[in-house]
Amino acid sequence: MTMRCNQIERLLCVLAAAAFMVALAVHSSTPRENVDIGVPGFDVRSYSEELIEMSSEYPRQWTRGNDVNLKNIYYPVEWSIPFLQAEKKALPHWLKSAKSLIGGIRQWDNVFSIRYGNGEVLEFTTPSAEEFLALEGPQPFVVFFEVAGSDALPVIEKSFADLGGSDGIRIRMDPGHPCLIRLSASGVGVGETTHPFILMDPDGQVIFETEFAMRGVEPGRIKINIVDEDTGEATAALVNVVAGGKRECPPNAAPFYVHEHAEYWRLSRGGDTVPGDGRVSIAPGPFEMPVYPGKCRIFASKGPEYRNLVEEFDVAPGSVVETTLMLRRYVDLPERGWYSGDDHCHISRNPGRDQDILELLSAVDLGVTNIAQAGDEHRVYFVQSAWGETSREELDGHLMVAGQEAPRTSWRGHTLMYNIQNGIHNREEYYVYEDAFKEARRQGGLTGYAHSCWAFKARLGAAVSVPLDLVDFIELDAADPLAREGLYHFWNLGFRLSAASGSDFPWGAVPGSQRFYTHVDGDFSFEKYMESLEAGHTFTSRGGAFIDIRANRELPGSLIKVSPGEEVQIELQAAVNPDFDVLGLVEIVRNGEVIEEVKPSEKDNVWLEHQTAIRADESCWVAARVFGSVSSNRQGYGEMHPSGAHTTPFFIEVDGNPVINAQALPAELAEARKSLAALEAILEEGAPSVDPILMRRQRQRLESYISQAKEVYSKLEDAY
Numbered sequence: 001m002t003m004r005c006n007q008i009e010r011l012l013c014v015l016a017a018a019a020f021m022v023a024l025a026v027h028s029s030t031p032r033e034n035v036d037i038g039v040p041g042f043d044v045r046s047y048s049e050e051l052i053e054m055s056s057e058y059p060r061q062w063t064r065g066n067d068v069n070l071k072n073i074y075y076p077v078e079w080s081i082p083f084l085q086a087e088k089k090a091l092p093h094w095l096k097s098a099k100s101l102i103g104g105i106r107q108w109d110n111v112f113s114i115r116y117g118n119g120e121v122l123e124f125t126t127p128s129a130e131e132f133l134a135l136e137g138p139q140p141f142v143v144f145f146e147v148a149g150s151d152a153l154p155v156i157e158k159s160f161a162d163l164g165g166s167d168g169i170r171i172r173m174d175p176g177h178p179c180l181i182r183l184s185a186s187g188v189g190v191g192e193t194t195h196p197f198i199l200m201d202p203d204g205q206v207i208f209e210t211e212f213a214m215r216g217v218e219p220g221r222i223k224i225n226i227v228d229e230d231t232g233e234a235t236a237a238l239v240n241v242v243a244g245g246k247r248e249c250p251p252n253a254a255p256f257y258v259h260e261h262a263e264y265w266r267l268s269r270g271g272d273t274v275p276g277d278g279r280v281s282i283a284p285g286p287f288e289m290p291v292y293p294g295k296c297r298i299f300a301s302k303g304p305e306y307r308n309l310v311e312e313f314d315v316a317p318g319s320v321v322e323t324t325l326m327l328r329r330y331v332d333l334p335e336r337g338w339y340s341g342d343d344h345c346h347i348s349r350n351p352g353r354d355q356d357i358l359e360l361l362s363a364v365d366l367g368v369t370n371i372a373q374a375g376d377e378h379r380v381y382f383v384q385s386a387w388g389e390t391s392r393e394e395l396d397g398h399l400m401v402a403g404q405e406a407p408r409t410s411w412r413g414h415t416l417m418y419n420i421q422n423g424i425h426n427r428e429e430y431y432v433y434e435d436a437f438k439e440a441r442r443q444g445g446l447t448g449y450a451h452s453c454w455a456f457k458a459r460l461g462a463a464v465s466v467p468l469d470l471v472d473f474i475e476l477d478a479a480d481p482l483a484r485e486g487l488y489h490f491w492n493l494g495f496r497l498s499a500a501s502g503s504d505f506p507w508g509a510v511p512g513s514q515r516f517y518t519h520v521d522g523d524f525s526f527e528k529y530m531e532s533l534e535a536g537h538t539f540t541s542r543g544g545a546f547i548d549i550r551a552n553r554e555l556p557g558s559l560i561k562v563s564p565g566e567e568v569q570i571e572l573q574a575a576v577n578p579d580f581d582v583l584g585l586v587e588i589v590r591n592g593e594v595i596e597e598v599k600p601s602e603k604d605n606v607w608l609e610h611q612t613a614i615r616a617d618e619s620c621w622v623a624a625r626v627f628g629s630v631s632s633n634r635q636g637y638g639e640m641h642p643s644g645a646h647t648t649p650f651f652i653e654v655d656g657n658p659v660i661n662a663q664a665l666p667a668e669l670a671e672a673r674k675s676l677a678a679l680e681a682i683l684e685e686g687a688p689s690v691d692p693i694l695m696r697r698q699r700q701r702l703e704s705y706i707s708q709a710k711e712v713y714s715k716l717e718d719a720y
Contacts, residue, residue, distance in 0.1 A: 044094060050156045051101055054182055055255075057140040058110060098153060102180065110141045112183075114199065114208070116175055117148030121199075121208040133290055134190045134216035143171060143181035145199075154178035163187040163214070168196035175199075175207055188216045219290035220315035223322035224250070226286060226300060230329060234285040235396070236362040237327060238510070240299040241281070243315060244292025251289050253281035254356070256510075284359040293317045300325045303365030303512060304544035305333055305340075308579040330577045331606065334397075336548055338517040339367040339524060340541075341533075343416055344405065344450055344475065344502025345511045346382040347371050349391075358395035366512040368399050368529055370418050370502070375406035377430045377691055380423065388421040388443075392526060399526065405450060407433050410689045411682050413449055413458025416475070416502075419530055420445035431690075431698045433461055434705045437470040446534055448473035448500060453486025460682075462486065463675035464705050466495050467712035473498040473533065477514060478540040478625065478644035488592045491621050491649055492661035492668045493716065498533055498557060499648040501540035516540040519555050536648040543643030544577030545626045547586075548607075551650040556623070561653045568614045568652055573607040574598075574626045574645070581628030581643035583608060589623050590614065591661040619657045621649035658719075665720050672713055676706055 106113065109129035115122045132139065138160075145154070157179055161169045164187025173179045192215050199208040222243070228235040238256065241248040249255045256279070280299075293315050300309045307330050315321050333340065347357055349371060361369050371391075374381045384391060384402040391402035404423055407430050408414035415433055417424065421443040429435045437447045449458050449465075453474045465471050474490070476499040477483035490497055501516040508514065519537040520528045532538070536557020539547050549572040552560055560568060576583040586598040586608065598610045614622060628643030651659040661668070683699050686692055 047098070047153070047156065050182075051098070051105075054105065054140075054142070054156075054180075057182065058108065058142075095153070102154065105142060105180070106144055108142060110139075112141065112143045112169075112197070112212075113146070114144065115146045115148060116207075122148060124197075124208070124210060126212045126214075131215040131217045131292075132188050133219045133292065134188050135219065135290060136186075138184040138186040139188060141183040141185050143169075143179075143183050145173060145175075145179040145181065147176070147178050150178055152178055154180040156180050156182065158182045158184070161185040163193070163195050164189065166196075168198065168211075170196075170198045170200065172200045172202055172204065175201055188214065190216045190218050217292065218317035220293045220317055221288065221290050221320045222296060222315060223288045223320065224283075224286060224298065225322070225324040226283060227324055227326050228302075229326050230332070235302065235327065236282070236284045236359050237300045237302045237325070238280045238363050239283045239301075239325075240279065241289075241291070241296070242298075243296040244294035246292050247279060248289065248291055249281045250283050250287035252285070252287050253283040254360075256280050256282050256360075282360050282363050284363075291315055293319075296321070298323075298325065300327060302327050302363060303340075304515075304541070304577050304580060305329055305331050305365055305546075307577070330544075330579075331546055331575055333517055333546065334367070334524075337519045337521060338539075338546075338548065339520055339529060340365065340512065340515050340517055341368040341370070341500070341529075342366050342502045342505075342512050342515050343370045343372075343403075343418060343448070343473070343500045344508075345369050345371055345505045346374055346405070346507075347505070348382045348384075349402070350385045354393050354400075355395070357400060358393060358398060361398045361400060361511060362395050364510055364512045366398055366515065368401065368518075368526070369511060370403040370416070371400050372416065373402070373404040373406070373423055374408065375404070375425050376408060377427055377694060380404075380406070380425055384423065387423065388419075397524075401526070403445070407431070407436050408450075408456070409461075410456050411687050412461030412679070413453065413456045414451055415461070416448045416450050416473075418446040418448070418533070419526075427694070429698060429701070431694060432701050432705065433465055434468060434470055435701070437465060441470070446472040446530065448475065448498075449486070450475050450502070450504070452477050452480065452483030453490075454483060457678075459486060459489075460675045460679040462490070463672050464679065464702075464709045466490050466497070467493075467672075467709045468705065471495075471497060473500040473538075475499075475501050476516075476540045476646055477501065478542050478545065478646040480644075484646070489668055489671060492591060492664045493672065494658050494660035496536065496557070496559075496651055496659070497648075498536040498538050499540050499646060500533065500538060501542070514540070514542045517546075539645050539647040541645045543628060544580035545583075545628060545643045545645040546575045547624055547626050547645045547647060548573045549624050549647055551622065551652075554650065556647040556650060559651045559653055559659070561656075562616045564617060564655050566616055566654075568616055568622070568650070570612045570614060570622075570624075571610075572624055573609050574624075575607045576626070576628050576643055581630050583626070584629030585627045586610065587625050587627075588612065588614070589625060591620050591664065614652075616652050616654050618662070619652060619654045619659045620661065621651050621659055623647045623649040660716070660720065662720055665716070669713055669717055673710075676709060680706065 110127050113125045155177055159171050159181050163185050171181060194211050194213050197210050197212050198206060200206055226235055226237050296313055296315045298311045306327050309325055309327060311323055313321055373384045387402045393400055401419055403418045405414055405416055417440045420440050424436050424439050440447050448471060449462050453462050474487050474497050476487050501514045503511050503513045505511045516538050518529055518532045520532055537555040551568050551570050554560055574586045583600045587594045588596040596612060600608045624647050626645040630642055653659055
């Protein structure tokens, strides 16, 4: 399905300076209503949508200024509309964000700016662009009318002009109030032309009259085919088009902003293939468009398994240049049985948007994506239009399914649910995560903790849920040493949890910027994928790092039973996409301690290959992790590797003894009990983010689960 930008805008929710889908992705479970802020006829939501439309009409600009972010307009609106009348807490934030966005729009290169005061025009400036394309159809411009001394939000109006005629630009408006005019102008001719600019009041009286010059250039045209080299077929990709020094958005694409801190775009080999401001477009396939003549440079990417591609060529005025972007895999993980996934991607869904979401997932080459509804005690966001099997939609091997990130609090952590049949949100049991986990299991879903089980005090929540066997997986950032602590803690205690990972889009860079791979034997099916995820046949990946490993020919997550002193044979291959990083180190870890390091040699081609044997004298867990060569030290975090991969362990059972790190057990039990004590203190004393009424109602049940967890830890201690 191919759609133009102005058709996609409300479906993919164009972002002006951050993640493009947030604006329309956040929904409240309470009925929508207008908000009266003292301006007759003013509606916060409609005003926000006007700004989104404006950004979509002129996608070349995205929005200048990295501090401008459309999600800041929508979050306080959608999350707080029911409380605006009583508390007014969200309104100041919304006003500040709206003005910030408008400030960004004023920097666009298509803006006429007028400053008015004391009954006369004090300043008039024409668009900063030195030239515009001479197109047959209309082009978007902006007229910004500022009233001196007024801090009011401008009203948004629309107007039309034919620059090919004698009338030029004629606009009627109220000079007593700031105004932002979306001007659609046709008839831009080739060469230098002069046009009248006339501003009138609502009665037609001329307020201001002048002339402005405009230079039109004859465009060239480009026809771009995007092809997967393996299949020979058209494919989706993220693209960046710069022609004649100007960034362009293909007409069938949606503009997309990758925030400046995204590791995903950290091309460490010194390449500058992605501009520093992170603007790209989601191209669902081939495109054709007029461009400024001169040098044309196109960057294309399709996720970390593919090589990035840059094409450069000249485009002359009036010419048509056609080229094919042939996207080539660096590694083919599906050919090896490994399928990528993102367990943590927030996008609001409705049937009209599904195709466009799938085009995004195809552009970043995500095999299975958990589209997660989110929530708190009071409401849900990123609402899903379908659940269970009916929520599964697929495009070219890229599948999405409805799930959720909830319950989520700042004092028990954020949880994830995968493949549930209905959303789970019970306000009266919200703090009792264990009941929600049981319901997810009843529905046939999998449950886990997000953010590597350390953010938002997740260790406190998991200290209860994990020993009660209610958790299937925990997110693991493969490159962050601090993020490993949560899973290592539970693996040392003998709990066989799977490692998974996700982008947390739109807070993360793009879907799949952090991802995990699940091994499926034979032909792929979603059911087999979920079974393998539950079994721990996984590794997590960030920044184009990959690992393929077996122990005694078994997959990660497997329980391997051996006799004392028997050797476990390890075979592994590791790789890092050179567009992201260079393979630096492979480590084999037993019970959290490095027992072997492997560095690449000159003879290694794409994959580093290594074989070794581990003597098993006592039960233990063994995992492997991969790092790129680039690293940095961050205070409080230690050494950070922007590229990395980490497997779920092999659980090696010696002589029938449980797979527990006996040496670390006392310290790990002390840490678990410390978490339970901290949780009990919150139950007793409260916390800023805890609803005291809900806590009173739910405390007894939560205390019951804490007592059950204590019993499990006591039994572990008694056994050793």
